Amino acid sequence: MIQRWSPETVAAPIGPYSHLVRVPADHELVVVSGQIGVLPDGDLAGPDAGSQTRAVLANLERLLEAAGAGPEHLVKIFSMLSGTEHLDGFRAAMRETFTRWYPEAGWPAQSLIVVAALARPELVVEVEALVAVPRR
Template sequence: MKPWNPTSVPAPIGKYSHLIEVDSAPRWIFISGQVGVRTDGSVADTMHTQTLQAFANIDALLDEMNAGPGHIVRLLTFAVGVDDVPDFYRARDEVYARWFPDGLYCGHSLAVVAALARPEIVVEIEGWVAVPAIGTARP
């Protein structure tokens, strides 16, 4: 995959790339919205910790696919309320420092919403992943 930011449009205002070019014939995998719920069923208590947990869940799902963050084409985040968005950004930046150390980010959109499926859930992240044929190395 090739992330790029053409000069014909303004530079991204955040940690994302405007375009992601996907090599031909990948296996497309769609990650349903991941929330800040741990494997024991408990819910993390803040936007920051829920975001870290949602990303940890995505990391675990990538491992299940023998994939890595470099296979992520796009993420879509739903965050409850604008006041805690800085805590989302802080957690995302911690994860992105590990996932995208070269600064070449996947596509990403953030939507601020009134609520999610359960009142204690404050963030949900879904993803689009392009995985090469089974058995190839992770990027």
């Protein structure tokens, strides 16, 4: 079982993440490339961070399923936003999804950076992930 925790010897996390995640030996790490806010048909989900983040997380959920995993197998999420003006929409969409995925907390490790731009001007969110998939 993947172990997630935040020791009391450091300040509490400032968001929905755990400081530490331990992956047991009977799992293999799967790396998810940066996902952008497009729908399955390739159309952009919307111009705002909320719409794009919801699409990113829906895509991530489909990728997890394809790898034989679920949100409970996420080890780390690394998010990039193309400006601080997108923080509120991103955080709201993450909170909605994490409430569904992790009703009792136990969140994956997470990092967030704000960058000057992403690969295309219309993209405002990109998310990478590490997944610990149980070996079959």
